[in-house]
Amino acid sequence: MQTKLYFNTANTKAKTKNKLFKAIQEESKHIGYYNLPNQDTSEIVDYSNDFDENIEHIVVLGIGGSSLGAKAIDEFLKPVKKPKRKLHFFESTDPINIAENLSSIDMDKAHFLIISKSGGTVETISIFKYIFAPRPHKENYTFITDKDSNLDKFAKDLGSKVFYLPENVGGRFSVLSIVGLLPLALVGVDITALLKGAKDVQESFFGNGHLHTSLIEKAIFYAKHHTNYNINCLFAYSDTLKYFSEWYVQLWGESLGKKQRHSTFHVGMTPIGLIGPKDQHSFLQLIMEGTRDKSVTFIKIKDFKYEMYIPPVTLAYLESLDILNGVPFHELIHLQCNSVMESLQNKGDIPLDEIIIDQVNEQSIGSLIYYYELLTSLVGELIDVNTYNQPGVEEGKIILKKKLTE
Amino acid sequence: MQTKLYFNTANTKAKTKNKLFKAIQEESKHIGYYNLPNQDTSEIVDYSNDFDENIEHIVVLGIGGSSLGAKAIDEFLKPVKKPKRKLHFFESTDPINIAENLSSIDMDKAHFLIISKSGGTVETISIFKYIFAPRPHKENYTFITDKDSNLDKFAKDLGSKVFYLPENVGGRFSVLSIVGLLPLALVGVDITALLKGAKDVQESFFGNGHLHTSLIEKAIFYAKHHTNYNINCLFAYSDTLKYFSEWYVQLWGESLGKKQRHSTFHVGMTPIGLIGPKDQHSFLQLIMEGTRDKSVTFIKIKDFKYEMYIPPVTLAYLESLDILNGVPFHELIHLQCNSVMESLQNKGDIPLDEIIIDQVNEQSIGSLIYYYELLTSLVGELIDVNTYNQPGVEEGKIILKKKLTE
Numbered sequence: 001m002q003t004k005l006y007f008n009t010a011n012t013k014a015k016t017k018n019k020l021f022k023a024i025q026e027e028s029k030h031i032g033y034y035n036l037p038n039q040d041t042s043e044i045v046d047y048s049n050d051f052d053e054n055i056e057h058i059v060v061l062g063i064g065g066s067s068l069g070a071k072a073i074d075e076f077l078k079p080v081k082k083p084k085r086k087l088h089f090f091e092s093t094d095p096i097n098i099a100e101n102l103s104s105i106d107m108d109k110a111h112f113l114i115i116s117k118s119g120g121t122v123e124t125i126s127i128f129k130y131i132f133a134p135r136p137h138k139e140n141y142t143f144i145t146d147k148d149s150n151l152d153k154f155a156k157d158l159g160s161k162v163f164y165l166p167e168n169v170g171g172r173f174s175v176l177s178i179v180g181l182l183p184l185a186l187v188g189v190d191i192t193a194l195l196k197g198a199k200d201v202q203e204s205f206f207g208n209g210h211l212h213t214s215l216i217e218k219a220i221f222y223a224k225h226h227t228n229y230n231i232n233c234l235f236a237y238s239d240t241l242k243y244f245s246e247w248y249v250q251l252w253g254e255s256l257g258k259k260q261r262h263s264t265f266h267v268g269m270t271p272i273g274l275i276g277p278k279d280q281h282s283f284l285q286l287i288m289e290g291t292r293d294k295s296v297t298f299i300k301i302k303d304f305k306y307e308m309y310i311p312p313v314t315l316a317y318l319e320s321l322d323i324l325n326g327v328p329f330h331e332l333i334h335l336q337c338n339s340v341m342e343s344l345q346n347k348g349d350i351p352l353d354e355i356i357i358d359q360v361n362e363q364s365i366g367s368l369i370y371y372y373e374l375l376t377s378l379v380g381e382l383i384d385v386n387t388y389n390q391p392g393v394e395e396g397k398i399i400l401k402k403k404l405t406e
Numbered sequence: 407m408q409t410k411l412y413f414n415t416a417n418t419k420a421k422t423k424n425k426l427f428k429a430i431q432e433e434s435k436h437i438g439y440y441n442l443p444n445q446d447t448s449e450i451v452d453y454s455n456d457f458d459e460n461i462e463h464i465v466v467l468g469i470g471g472s473s474l475g476a477k478a479i480d481e482f483l484k485p486v487k488k489p490k491r492k493l494h495f496f497e498s499t500d501p502i503n504i505a506e507n508l509s510s511i512d513m514d515k516a517h518f519l520i521i522s523k524s525g526g527t528v529e530t531i532s533i534f535k536y537i538f539a540p541r542p543h544k545e546n547y548t549f550i551t552d553k554d555s556n557l558d559k560f561a562k563d564l565g566s567k568v569f570y571l572p573e574n575v576g577g578r579f580s581v582l583s584i585v586g587l588l589p590l591a592l593v594g595v596d597i598t599a600l601l602k603g604a605k606d607v608q609e610s611f612f613g614n615g616h617l618h619t620s621l622i623e624k625a626i627f628y629a630k631h632h633t634n635y636n637i638n639c640l641f642a643y644s645d646t647l648k649y650f651s652e653w654y655v656q657l658w659g660e661s662l663g664k665k666q667r668h669s670t671f672h673v674g675m676t677p678i679g680l681i682g683p684k685d686q687h688s689f690l691q692l693i694m695e696g697t698r699d700k701s702v703t704f705i706k707i708k709d710f711k712y713e714m715y716i717p718p719v720t721l722a723y724l725e726s727l728d729i730l731n732g733v734p735f736h737e738l739i740h741l742q743c744n745s746v747m748e749s750l751q752n753k754g755d756i757p758l759d760e761i762i763i764d765q766v767n768e769q770s771i772g773s774l775i776y777y778y779e780l781l782t783s784l785v786g787e788l789i790d791v792n793t794y795n796q797p798g799v800e801e802g803k804i805i806l807k808k809k810l811t812e
Contacts, residue, residue, distance in 0.1 A: 063683075063684060063687050064684070064686075064687025064688055065687070068688070079502045079503070079505070079506040080502060091684045092645050092681075092683065092684060092739075093683055093735050093738045093739045093742065094643070094644045094645045094646070094710070094735070094739055095710050095712035095714040095734075095735040095736050095739075096485045096486060096644065096645070096646055096710060096712055096766065097485070097644070097645040097646070098714065098735060099485070099712060099714065100485045119723075119724055120724075120726070120727070122727070122730065122738075122742070123683055125721075125724065125727050125730065126716050126730050126733075126735070126738060128721075129716050129717050129719055129721070129730065129731075130714075130716060130717060132719065132721075133717035133719045150723040150724050151723075151724065153722070153723040154721050154722050154723045154724055157722050157723070171687075227697075230697060230699070231637070231676055237500070238500045238502065238503070239498050239500045239502070239503040240500070240502055240503070246688075249688060249689060250687070250688035250689070253688060253689045253691065253692035253696075254688055254689070254690075254691040254692065256692075256696075257691050257692025257693070257694075257695055257696030257697075258691075258695050258696065259695050266695060266696055266697050266698055267696065267697060268692050268695070268696025268697040270637055270676070270678070270692065270696070270697075270699075270700075272676070272678070275498075277469075277498065277499055277529055278469060278470070278497050278498060280470075280799060280802065281469050281470025281471070281577075281656070281799070282470055282474070282652075282655060282656035282659060282660060283655060283656070283659045283660070284660075284798065284799050284802070285659065285660040285663050285664075285796045285797075285798040285799050286659035286660065286662070286663025286674050286676065287663070287798075288663075288798030288799065288801070289663055289664050289665050289672060289674070289797065289798035290659075290662075290663030290664065290672055290673065290674025290676070291633075291636060291663075291672050291673060291674040291676075292672055293636070293676075294676075304500070304501050304502060306501035306502055306505060308501040308504065308505065308536075310532050310535050310536060311535050311536060311539035313535055313538065313539045315531075315534075315535070315538075315560050316559070316560050316563050317525075317556040317557075317559040317560045317563070318525055318526075318531065318556050318557065318560055320526070321526070321528070321531050323807065323810040323811050324528065324531065324532050324535065324810065325535075327532075327810065328501075329499050329500070329501040329504060329532070330501050332499045332528075332532060332810075333498075333499045333500055333501075335806055335809045335810065336499065336528075336802075336806055338809065339802045339803070339805040339806035339809060340802040342802070342805050343801040343802040343805055346801065360502065390691045391691075391695065392690065392691040392693075392694030392695035393686060393687070393690050393691050393694065395694070395749035395752065396686065396690070396742075396745045396746040396748070396749040397745070399744075399745040399748050399749055400741055400742055400745035401729065403741045403744065403745060404729040404730065404733065404741065405729050
């Protein structure tokens with residue numbers, strides 16, 4: 001993983017950098033996600049190696065932090081590495097979506113993972129009831145929940161296998177825990193390589209490698225300008241990263257959209273996920289000519305590992321496009337990205353940076369995930385919010401329960 | 407289609423409203439999209455009725471305005487109305503995406519629609535060359551382009567069928583023209599009902615129906631506050647509207663992200679597409695507690711036409727969720743939406759409104775599309791931008807051509 005900042009960080013004081021790093025070192029002692037790259041995964045690996053070979057569908061009942069991470073990784077890898085089983089997600093109460101989802105699953109060859117911290121998630125339990133009522137058999141389900149939660153007690157009564165969430169790991173930081181690792185291992189993802197990718201970033205950041213300075217300077221720049229550049233676009237030049245964007249949107253928006261800890265100010269960084277080159281024909285105009293409130297991070301894949309060339313055919317009247325002849329698509333997409341970056345740089349007032357991941361594999365996505373988790377923690381620390389809670393979503397839940405009781 | 411504004415519009419002056427309406431009436435005489443609901447579709451209907459029954463895949467080569475609209479409608483209707491043929495879109499130069507797309511198409515049963523105004527779109531022509539080189543047969547292709555463009559000349563030489571883009575209809579406003587109607591008609595969408603839905607909104611707006619005041623007052627509110635509430639979230643409570651969001655993002659962002667006509671100011675309204683209830687577990691926290699720079703429009707589907715109930719089973723230890731027992735999913739999703747709206751309203755400083763469409767059918771989506779096109783034109787007029795151009799994306803294209811020539 002390589003990174004490059006195109007905005008000016010020369011004025012960042014060493015004192016500010018040191019103070020930030022110390023705060024994160026301190027935080028990493030009690031916030032659980034930091035240490036996930038070093039966990040022992042043998043139980044997960046054994047469980048998935050011994051898993052019933054007749055099961056072809058792994059169905060996750062979970063929403064938000066319980067689904068977005070595994071979905072991001074599955075969708076990233078799927079086009080290049082045929083999954084061992086098909087992974088499904090029930091994340092909606094839209095009856096049309098539920099019916100459509102159900103129609104794509106052979107129920108006799110399906111196993112369900114119920115993922116909920118407390119067991120109180122309305123979406124998850126609604127769909128679980130729907131699935132469970134006609135098939136109340138312990139062997140169809142595996143549960144992931146907090147130890148001693150009501151869902152844990154239910155699962156134990158039923159006699160199903162239960163895995164526990166690690167302590168102090170919030171939903172949106174849980175993809176590298178059992179929450180993401182179990183579904184991914186069951187569909188054949190190499191979770192050891194995934195964690196290795198995360199560990200590379202962890203070691204580089206905490207061990208004073210090249211990501212140490214890069215992440216700290218980027219976070220300080222973002223935080224310093226968070227009231228003017230408050231929209232952060234992630235412009236990924238590969239369709240494989242489409243669901244990674246959704247994971248990033250939750251991580252960034254839900255972590256940083258808060259009241260400040262030491263004031264009553266509402267602050268927030270608005271995340272936008274874009275895919276290139278498609279969004280050159282959509283959102284790009286707004287970045288180029290719209291309000292100067294956006295920073296843009298470009299993500300490129302260094303080696304697509306696909307040799308596919310534009311054939312050298314001349315089309316009558318379209319000879320001006322012969323410049324495309326013989327160009328490999330992987331080179332074209334890089335040139336497109338570089339051209340857009342150059343056109344934005346020419347504006348002079350749009351902060352840009354780039355991240356280059358090696359290829360579409362487990363290690364790369366593991367690195368990218370851990371990189372964004374660290375960046376979120378760093379910015380959250382600087383803009384003075386509690387990065388790890390989400391008090392704003394409780395009110396709607398309480399109103400819903402009231403409405404349901406009426 | 408019903409709409410309701412939850413923000414205060416009582417102070418909107420009649421003079422401002424009249425002036426705006428007159429400007430739009432004037433504009434509608436020369437901007438082509440306004441009149442699309444009244445077009446004669448008999449040629450498209452005949453062409454698709456007579457289409458080769460052996461063709462099972464309709465493959466669109468087009469990007470941005472040439473693909474997003476048809477995709478939005480196809481994805482909206484697909485879960486409830488089995489398409490006659492499968493619709494595919496090539497919108498990327500990512501070799502992994504191209505290879506994956508190709509693997510899902512039976513080439514012997516495929517027909518390709520090449521959609522490009524000039525024929526100069528790099529993405530579209532790159533992929534066209536790749537498809538065309540091994541199968542240079544006129545009957546495999548239909549072209550949609552400007553009359554007398556280079557692509558028109560190429561298509562005529564080849565001997566393929568060509569349809570022409572109507573005059574003064576820009577890409578992102580073209581879904582209800584041949585650009586969207588042809589692919590949709592070929593997969594079995596009732597394009598007459600689609601246009602009927604658009605016409606309902608057209609008549610209501612121009613004929614002083616209930617949408618006249620509602621649209622004008624909404625646009626005036628948005629424009630008045632466009633520098634503080636510059637992020638506009640569309641929160642749709644149904645997964646069927648996922649790709650409608652992407653269409654909206656292009657329409658809104660590319661139309662309104664501009665330098666003003668009579669100043670050098672960069673202005674812009676940033677569009678965000680959200681899906682409920684999923685994004686209650688993601689972006690909602692940022693709306694609730696983050697910076698007060700967001701307005702939110704909720705879209706609901708009045709009648710899902712799916713009778714699917716949460717079974718009345720009690721789960722040990724989870725008895726508190728018996729409140730869900732017997733609740734139909736379509737009612738649950740409405741209650742979830744209402745609860746979130748109520749919790750946001752309680753904040754008092756987040757502008758909300760709602761749109762209720764009747765059901766998942768052609769007429770509803772036609773209405774919704776025309777509603778958003780009108781709203782975009784109204785806001786564009788008020789914030790003093792040219793709603794219909796996109797000068798900001800040219801520079802990157804020029805740089806790319808230079809790089810390709812080197």
